Amino acid sequence: MSDDDLTRRVIAVIAENQKLPPEKVTIDSTFEELGIDSLDGVNILFALENEFNISIPDEGAQNMRSVRDSVEAMRRLLAGGADTAAQPS
Numbered sequence: 001m002s003d004d005d006l007t008r009r010v011i012a013v014i015a016e017n018q019k020l021p022p023e024k025v026t027i028d029s030t031f032e033e034l035g036i037d038s039l040d041g042v043n044i045l046f047a048l049e050n051e052f053n054i055s056i057p058d059e060g061a062q063n064m065r066s067v068r069d070s071v072e073a074m075r076r077l078l079a080g081g082a083d084t085a086a087q088p089s
Contacts, residue, residue, distance in 0.1 A: 001078065009051060010071045017047045030066040052078060
């Protein structure tokens with residue numbers, strides 16, 4: 001999967017989950033800017049796990065505070081680096 005495809009899919013999941021227009025969600029958006037609180041973040045994690053058929057470790061989830069963090073975590077997890085998903089980018 002290309003980086004662009006991965007980014008588009010993560011943005012689509014976040015936008016759909018939060019009922020936001022996809023054009024409002026960018027790679028540089030933080031969850032705070034998008035009005036995403038911790039409960040919303042948990043829902044996004046579940047949606048990303050379903051979208052990509054993966055399991056996101058708790059440590060990785062705690063470091064996901066932006067769209068870019070989410071894309072980077074998905075990239076590492078999909079590459080088989082579950083133990084590195086927790087590392088902040």
